[in-house]
Amino acid sequence: MRRTWPPLGLLAAAVGFWELVVRAAHVPDYLFPAPTAVVSSLVGDAGLLGRATLVTAREVVLGYLLAVAVALAIAVAIHFSAALRRALLPILVLSQTVPTVLLAPILAILLGYGIEPKLIVVAVVCFFPIVVNAVDGLRSADAELIRMMRTLHGGRLAIFRRIELPGALPAIFSGARVAATYAAVGAVFGEWAGSSSGLGFVILQAQPALETARIFAAVLVLSALALSLYALVTLAERVLVPWQPEARNA
C-alpha cells in the first residue's frame, strides 16, 4: 500500500494544478477541458463510453492472448532450431519497423471492419517483446543444471520441460508485462483504420465535434484498460512463478 502513495500524491497535485490553471486562465472546454469537465463527461457519457469500452476491451484481451500464443510458439520453435532462428529473427525485427499506423488501414482493406484486423494489429504490436524475452530466457538456462540433468536420465524434452521452460518464466513475464502496456494503443490504431465502435472510434467522432472533454474521458478509460491488463499479467506471474523472491515490485 505504501508504494502507491507517492505516485497518487504526485498525480493529485498535477490534476489540482491543471484545474487551477484552466479556471484561472478561462480556457474554453473545447480547447483544453478542466479535470472536472472530464469527470462530468465520464458521468454524462457513461452509457456511450461503457459500450465502447466493452468493444475495445474485447479487442485488447483477445488480441493480447493471440500475441502471447503466437510469441510463445515462435520462441519455442526458434529455441529448438538454429536454422529457424537465423531465418525468422531478422524477419521479426523487420516486422517491427513497419509503422502500425500504416499496417492498420491495409488490414482493414483486406479483412474489413470486423474485429479480426484489430486483433492482428494488437498482436503485431504486442508479440515482439514477448518473443525476444522468451528466446533469451530459454537460452539462459544454467549449463551446469543441464549437465546434471543429462546424468539423471534427462533427455532433450525433459530438459526443456523441467529446466528451460520454468527457468524462462520470469523473462517471459517481463516481456508480457511490457506488451500489456502496448495492447490498448494497438486497439485504437486498429479502430482508427476502420470501425464503427470502440474507444478509438469515440475519440475519432468527438474530435471534429470539438467534444474535447469526451476525448480526455475516453483516453482515461483506455489508460485504465491498459493498467488493468498489466495488473492481470502481474497477478498471473505471482501465481505461476511463486518461487520468485518478492524483491521485484511492479
Added chain:
Amino acid sequence: MAARGVLRIFEGRRVLDGIDLDVPARGRVGIVGRSAVGKSTLLSIVAGLDEPDAGEISVGGAATASERLARCALMPQRDCLLPWRTALDNAALALENAGVPQRDARHRAAPLFTRLGLAGSEQLRPAKLSGGMRQRVAFLRTLLADKPVLLLDEPFGALDAITRAELQEWLAGALATAPRTVLLVTHDVEEALLLCERVLVLAGGRVAAALDVDVPRDGPRREVVTSAAFTDLRERALEAIG
C-alpha cells in the same frame, strides 16, 4: 570402472596427461588435488559428458559416452536444486525424467526422506533449506537416479566446516544403506580419507600418489583423524599434492 591413459587437452595444456584409474564395483575412490588440476574434467569424462583426447575409459563394460552417461549420476559442486520444485520433487527429478509418473515418483522418493533424516522438509522449496539440507536433497536426487555409479564433485565444498563434518558422517551412513560405486572429487584430503577406500592424488595432470586407506574408521571422528596411521596417510597425500 576403469580408465587407461586418459588424456585431455584444453588450449594446448595437458589438463589430464595419462590418467589410470580403477574403481571396483561398490568401491569408493577419492580424487584429491589443488583446484584446476583437472579433477572435475576427469569426472565429466567418466560421466560421458566429455570425451578424452586419447585413452580409454569404461564404466561397467560400457565405453561410449552415451553408454557411460546411462550408468553414471553426477552430483555437482553447487547443489543445482531447481528453485521451482519442492525438496521432494527435486529428489524425484531423475525418476520423472525416466518416465515415472509424478505421483509414483514422489511415493518412491518419500521413504528416503524419512530414512535419511530429512522428514519434514519434503514440501519446502530450496530457498527455505539450509546449505546442508540442500546438499542432502541433492544427494538423494543423485541416489534416486538409480545408477550404479555416483560421481560426487566437491559435494560439500561450499559448506562450513561443522556442517561439512556432519554431512560426511551422514553420507557414509547413506552409502551404507544404499551401496554404490563412488568416485569422490574433493580438495579436502581428510574428507577423501574418511569416506573412500582408496585415494588418488592428482598433480600436473597425472596421478602423483595412490593411497590405500587401511586405517580403522569405526571410532569417533576425532579419534580416527588423530590416529597415527591416519595422520601418516594425510601427510603423504599433502606431500604429493605439492
